[in-house]
Amino acid sequence: RKEVEQDPGPFNVPEGATVAFNCTYSNSASQSFFWYRQDCRKEPKLLMSVYSSGNEDGRFTAQLNRASQYISLLIRDSKLSDSATYLCVVPDRGSTLGRLYFGRGTQLTVWP
Amino acid sequence: ETGVTQSPTHLIKTRGQQVTLRCSSQSGHNTVSWYQQALGQGPQFIFQYYREEENGRGNFPPRFSGLQFPNYSSELNVNALELDDSALYLCASSFPKLGTGVGTEAFFGQGTRLTVV
Numbered sequence: 145r146k147e148v149e150q151d152p153g154p155f156n157v158p159e160g161a162t163v164a165f166n167c168t169y170s171n172s173a174s175q176s177f178f179w180y181r182q183d184c185r186k187e188p189k190l191l192m193s194v195y196s197s198g199n200e201d202g203r204f205t206a207q208l209n210r211a212s213q214y215i216s217l218l219i220r221d222s223k224l225s226d227s228a229t230y231l232c233v234v235p236d237r238g239s240t241l242g243r244l245y246f247g248r249g250t251q252l253t254v255w256p
Numbered sequence: 257e258t259g260v261t262q263s264p265t266h267l268i269k270t271r272g273q274q275v276t277l278r279c280s281s282q283s284g285h286n287t288v289s290w291y292q293q294a295l296g297q298g299p300q301f302i303f304q305y306y307r308e309e310e311n312g313r314g315n316f317p318p319r320f321s322g323l324q325f326p327n328y329s330s331e332l333n334v335n336a337l338e339l340d341d342s343a344l345y346l347c348a349s350s351f352p353k354l355g356t357g358v359g360t361e362a363f364f365g366q367g368t369r370l371t372v373v
Binding site: 150249 | 297298299304361365
């Protein structure tokens with residue numbers, strides 16, 4: 145079983161739509177989680193950190209369900225600039241030094 | 257920008273050759289990790305260096321090796337290149353939250369796109 149699993153999509157939504165991505169993780173002891181955004185042929189960039197039940201930053205909301213071992217990312221009022229691949233990331237519980245497990249990413253395209 | 261820089265940005269090598277990729281970490285970060293990202297996949301952990309010593313390795317063969325220098329910059333070396341080594345190689349720097357039990361976010365360089373022909 146993979147450490148992190150994501151629906152690869154693609155998700156194609158119109159501007160203004162609300163879209164949600166889910167991600168499941170296998171290590172029940174994981175305590176922190178990240179969502180990274182990756183534009184085409186660019187490096188991943190940190191979008192949000194999740195340390196408790198959830199986090200909200202403007203139009204972006206991340207939620208954590210420890211019992212079911214899944215993390216979600218909700219994007220409200222989608223913009224064209226939100227088009228990217230969103231990577232669900234779980235740190236290795238056995239390592240305190242930043243080894244990360246990545247999902248394969250969910251591709252989002254926002255159209256006018 | 258993250259302050260993590262990688263060189264070169266693009267590279268074409270022939271099967272069987274050797275390659276060295278370089279990374280300068282963000283100021284104040286003493287940990288460098290290397291990841292391989294194949295097309296359409298998420299990054300896969302290769303190995304990590306903390307204070308100049310290897311600290312953890314992913315499922316990659318020994319022909320993938322590395323170094324970290326006193327200034328925390330790092331190199332990734334790949335010997336006997338294979339076609340499947342073609343990928344985006346990402347360097348990430350971080351500063352561990354030791355003793356907290358909390359994972360540490362990583363900041364990535366722009367990557368080196370390696371093509372093996």
